[in-house]
Amino acid sequence: MQQLRIDSILAGHAVSGPGRSAITFNGKVTDFASLEAQVASMAGWLAARGVGSGDRVAIYARNHPESFNLLFAVSRIGAMMVPLNWRLSEAELAWQIEDSAPALILHGPEFAVMATGLAATAGCLCQEIGGSLDAAR
Numbered sequence: 001m002q003q004l005r006i007d008s009i010l011a012g013h014a015v016s017g018p019g020r021s022a023i024t025f026n027g028k029v030t031d032f033a034s035l036e037a038q039v040a041s042m043a044g045w046l047a048a049r050g051v052g053s054g055d056r057v058a059i060y061a062r063n064h065p066e067s068f069n070l071l072f073a074v075s076r077i078g079a080m081m082v083p084l085n086w087r088l089s090e091a092e093l094a095w096q097i098e099d100s101a102p103a104l105i106l107h108g109p110e111f112a113v114m115a116t117g118l119a120a121t122a123g124c125l126c127q128e129i130g131g132s133l134d135a136a137r
Contacts, residue, residue, distance in 0.1 A: 007043075007075040010036055025065045035068070042073035049125060051103045053078030058100060059129075060084040060093070060115050061108030066129040070106060079103075086111060097122045 010032070013022070018033035030038070051057060057074050059067055059081060067083070074081045082100045084093060086108075097105070097118045104125040107115035112128060119126035 005075045007039065007072040010039060010072050023065050023068060025063075030065065035072075038069050039072040039076065042069045043076040046073055046079065046104070047077055049104065051077065051079055055079040055103040056082050056100050058082040058084050058097065058102040058105045059107070060086060060105060060111050060118075061129055062086060062110070064108060064129060066106065090114065090117075093118060094121065 010022075013020070013032040014036035018036075019031050021029050022032045022035040023030045046057065051074075057070060057079055059070055061067065071081050082096070082102055084096060084105075088096070093114065102122065102124050104127065105115050105119045105122075106127055106129050109128055109130060115128075116126050
């Protein structure tokens with residue numbers, strides 16, 4: 001039996017309706033073809049940093065399209081996304097990071113200090129989402 005992953009659903013939509021709207025965020029519309037390209041880029045970026053099958057990637061941010069990119073990209077490389085609730089205390093976040101042992105923490109700019117500290121304690125990579133991540137890819 002063939003295993004269906006969430007990223008294959010995106011890939012199918014990118015083929016069947018590439019110009020159709022996939023995500024609208026802050027008035028900007030991203031179509032399925034563009035989302036597929038962003039996911040492929042993110043998957044490659046993650047793999048280049050050593051993230052692979054079975055690894056976990058934490059995301060510590062408010063609502064952001066990069067969350068969707070990450071969800072599909074980790075699926076594509078066989079990794080898992082660990083969403084962190086930005087409303088949790090430092091102790092609660094530290095427990096989640098220790099329990100999940102992510103290879104990487106992606107974070108919103110407003111959480112840079114906390115995310116950097118959590119990553120240092122966990123011994124994992126840390127990267128801000130948005131402009132600096134776009135430039136890094």
